[in-house]
Amino acid sequence: MKPISYLYGKAALLSSGRISSVLKRTAPETARLRKALLAGYEDDRASISLPGDEALLKRVGAFIGKKQKLDPAYIVVVGIGGSNLGTIAVQEAVFGKLCNHITPKRRTLYADTVDSDAMRQIRVVIEPVLKQGREVLVVIISKSGGTTETIANAEVLINLVKRYKGGSHAENIVAITDEGSKLHHFADNKGYGVLTMPQKVGGRFSVFSAVGLFPLGMMGVSIESLLKGARDMRNRCIAASAGNPAAASAALQYLHYTNGKNISDLFLFSSDLESVGKWYRQLMGESVGKEHDRRGKKVNCGITPTVSIGTTDLHSMAQLYLGGPYDKFTTFVSVGQNNSSVNVPVMKEYDELVENIQGIPLAEVMNAILQGVKIDFQKGKRPYAEILLPDKSAYSIGQLLQFKMIEMMYLGHLLGVNPFDQPNVEAYKVEVKRILGNEG
Amino acid sequence: MKPISYLYGKAALLSSGRISSVLKRTAPETARLRKALLAGYEDDRASISLPGDEALLKRVGAFIGKKQKLDPAYIVVVGIGGSNLGTIAVQEAVFGKLCNHITPKRRTLYADTVDSDAMRQIRVVIEPVLKQGREVLVVIISKSGGTTETIANAEVLINLVKRYKGGSHAENIVAITDEGSKLHHFADNKGYGVLTMPQKVGGRFSVFSAVGLFPLGMMGVSIESLLKGARDMRNRCIAASAGNPAAASAALQYLHYTNGKNISDLFLFSSDLESVGKWYRQLMGESVGKEHDRRGKKVNCGITPTVSIGTTDLHSMAQLYLGGPYDKFTTFVSVGQNNSSVNVPVMKEYDELVENIQGIPLAEVMNAILQGVKIDFQKGKRPYAEILLPDKSAYSIGQLLQFKMIEMMYLGHLLGVNPFDQPNVEAYKVEVKRILGNEG
Numbered sequence: 065m066k067p068i069s070y071l072y073g074k075a076a077l078l079s080s081g082r083i084s085s086v087l088k089r090t091a092p093e094t095a096r097l098r099k100a101l102l103a104g105y106e107d108d109r110a111s112i113s114l115p116g117d118e119a120l121l122k123r124v125g126a127f128i129g130k131k132q133k134l135d136p137a138y139i140v141v142v143g144i145g146g147s148n149l150g151t152i153a154v155q156e157a158v159f160g161k162l163c164n165h166i167t168p169k170r171r172t173l174y175a176d177t178v179d180s181d182a183m184r185q186i187r188v189v190i191e192p193v194l195k196q197g198r199e200v201l202v203v204i205i206s207k208s209g210g211t212t213e214t215i216a217n218a219e220v221l222i223n224l225v226k227r228y229k230g231g232s233h234a235e236n237i238v239a240i241t242d243e244g245s246k247l248h249h250f251a252d253n254k255g256y257g258v259l260t261m262p263q264k265v266g267g268r269f270s271v272f273s274a275v276g277l278f279p280l281g282m283m284g285v286s287i288e289s290l291l292k293g294a295r296d297m298r299n300r301c302i303a304a305s306a307g308n309p310a311a312a313s314a315a316l317q318y319l320h321y322t323n324g325k326n327i328s329d330l331f332l333f334s335s336d337l338e339s340v341g342k343w344y345r346q347l348m349g350e351s352v353g354k355e356h357d358r359r360g361k362k363v364n365c366g367i368t369p370t371v372s373i374g375t376t377d378l379h380s381m382a383q384l385y386l387g388g389p390y391d392k393f394t395t396f397v398s399v400g401q402n403n404s405s406v407n408v409p410v411m412k413e414y415d416e417l418v419e420n421i422q423g424i425p426l427a428e429v430m431n432a433i434l435q436g437v438k439i440d441f442q443k444g445k446r447p448y449a450e451i452l453l454p455d456k457s458a459y460s461i462g463q464l465l466q467f468k469m470i471e472m473m474y475l476g477h478l479l480g481v482n483p484f485d486q487p488n489v490e491a492y493k494v495e496v497k498r499i500l501g502n503e504g
Numbered sequence: 505m506k507p508i509s510y511l512y513g514k515a516a517l518l519s520s521g522r523i524s525s526v527l528k529r530t531a532p533e534t535a536r537l538r539k540a541l542l543a544g545y546e547d548d549r550a551s552i553s554l555p556g557d558e559a560l561l562k563r564v565g566a567f568i569g570k571k572q573k574l575d576p577a578y579i580v581v582v583g584i585g586g587s588n589l590g591t592i593a594v595q596e597a598v599f600g601k602l603c604n605h606i607t608p609k610r611r612t613l614y615a616d617t618v619d620s621d622a623m624r625q626i627r628v629v630i631e632p633v634l635k636q637g638r639e640v641l642v643v644i645i646s647k648s649g650g651t652t653e654t655i656a657n658a659e660v661l662i663n664l665v666k667r668y669k670g671g672s673h674a675e676n677i678v679a680i681t682d683e684g685s686k687l688h689h690f691a692d693n694k695g696y697g698v699l700t701m702p703q704k705v706g707g708r709f710s711v712f713s714a715v716g717l718f719p720l721g722m723m724g725v726s727i728e729s730l731l732k733g734a735r736d737m738r739n740r741c742i743a744a745s746a747g748n749p750a751a752a753s754a755a756l757q758y759l760h761y762t763n764g765k766n767i768s769d770l771f772l773f774s775s776d777l778e779s780v781g782k783w784y785r786q787l788m789g790e791s792v793g794k795e796h797d798r799r800g801k802k803v804n805c806g807i808t809p810t811v812s813i814g815t816t817d818l819h820s821m822a823q824l825y826l827g828g829p830y831d832k833f834t835t836f837v838s839v840g841q842n843n844s845s846v847n848v849p850v851m852k853e854y855d856e857l858v859e860n861i862q863g864i865p866l867a868e869v870m871n872a873i874l875q876g877v878k879i880d881f882q883k884g885k886r887p888y889a890e891i892l893l894p895d896k897s898a899y900s901i902g903q904l905l906q907f908k909m910i911e912m913m914y915l916g917h918l919l920g921v922n923p924f925d926q927p928n929v930e931a932y933k934v935e936v937k938r939i940l941g942n943e944g
Binding site for chain 2: 144145146149160161162163164165166173176177178179180181182183184185186187188189209210211212213215216217219220222223246247250267268326327334335336342345346349350353354355356364365366368370373374375376377378379380381382383384385386387388389390391392402403404405406407408409411413414416417418419420421425426427429430432433435436437439440444456486487488489491492493494495496497498499500501
């Protein structure tokens, strides 16, 4: 259980004077975060109360215990955006991207958008399981309770489970939603299991609520460790000291953005962290991509988050990153300790193809490439900072996600925008409802 | 077998006068493409000769026939960047993202970067297969023959196969590389199967060479249809007429980039097309992300390609796209006909959650959302164009990939950069070799 490090130095290409003057401006947000922690779930920053909520952990833990007795062969998480991105991020980080191929039970599938071929694929996988009389758990997650895609997919899946389980199918369905939402009432009426989330916790900040904890706990992730990591990081991120990684990273992002760099690349040197990147895309995209500032002035503010995977994307994006416009600030993420160590075997005859890799761990080759890239970034005056993740344990990932969530609160403060709303998303939904209404 | 449509109109927010004046400037590139087609594989644009190369198809087809006799339970493609992105793109589009869960044989895994946990996961999957005496085919793809990651991973996998297959393991290994590369000689000496690719065809343009054709054919993709689609599209893209989608799309990208939009989003409304997006990222990133123009002048040119999946990323990125800075040009891709049709069941009690979706196809819900988003883009003056993909057949995907490859040639021409090289990628590799040498 080691702490994450956030490192920046000369390679960030910012004077320490400018950084510390921006860091000073984060003080009011630090004060608000501390106050929010005392306010429980009444504040916009409510999500920071989740990692220390023992009652929540107990409630979700008991519910997991109950549903484990069902012994589902497959879990299908039905949710989109903030309702599944955090869960996928933690699952793949902890168990690996190929976990469904490896783990013999508790395989997990995700139904997010309304894609008939994606749904058919899920059906082709789970229908034989149901036919054999084994169990499938469908977890419907929608904060509002009325997300079009989620409800459409949930109907398809409930109908399927019903066909095989008949009257007892209610035990195969769980709904996670806001207290008092229509889905809450609906699920109660049907006898589905229900977990609720605090109203003030938005989707992109909800991974440490039942939204993430329930499915992750069902898969066997240690949700206690995940929350412990989040708690330890939260304590660092509400500190006024220089060791506050969220404030520091927000300050760097802010300075580069106001300096004309409109793209922020999270460059993760670990294949299993790709979905952490996708989770982060939503977090940054929705939190600081805003038409209006807090005072209602039209600003069209926003940093476009991109995600790169090392070394994979060096072979697709490095040419642009090293040769293209100076429009990016990069944060490299590296993993200190992998779960396994695989060495390049000593096959001397291979020396003619690539020298100096015989017998050394793959992780060492990965590290040499990262070092080489960093040197080239420095030479080309491409600014970057670094996150050192000790490992991909639940504790470490809990830290990372909490770090990034509080970073967005600081960044919203610095940019003068509200990091907790998403007014423009609501706008197109109105059009969609009109179109569906006319067709119906 | 229907043609792809590329559509742009008022929503592209460009005057038809500006578009046609840029289109006129593409004429020299059209002439060069036609000339290249006659020059076979001697020209930088050599890749456009691949779809019509009957000898290639015959050679690869015969080799596929031979290796099918091995009846491998798993194929492991060892390659990175241009060596695997096209293959993944076509595989997932044609068979679906969950194809490994569904197809009982010819499952495919990919080893790209040097990640010990990713490699361990592959090992955990294939070692039991080898133990049972079933076959695994390892396909090593490296144009230069000396890609560090690929050779390191290949050594690990060859060593593993050797352990179970002993002296006969050579039949389980195939190398695809440049004619005369060190890997070519090495594989010949070891008795591995070898397929070569034309020297002038770069990695990101190589999907229609043996690089893509061999693994895709092994998986059961109709490579004839893939190439037919590419050929039909190529003929449209070397035409001077207004119906040339590659020139038109390049003109729009060029105009928006020179107008200050440094991000190009490919917004694919189909879950199975995510990897087409990743393939396109490399294609655009490497082709037009350039430090110098063709005359050697420092220009730091480049459009940052981003990939969004509809409707999934509406729940993560739409807030930024609709509210954030005016720094993007979007190309929506929609699929006319899915492989399957799944309807929302009629469960009237669900009407209280979301109205007007009872009994209609999921694809119709998807389409209503896309229409709603397009209306909101228009209202917000966010420019876009559209690609209508008739379906996700090999023929359609062949068209799409060929369209985008020729688009990059036109775009390179308009921007005055060489779309075929990647000099900055070579630079960091020198650092890496130095670091590995010092450690060794």
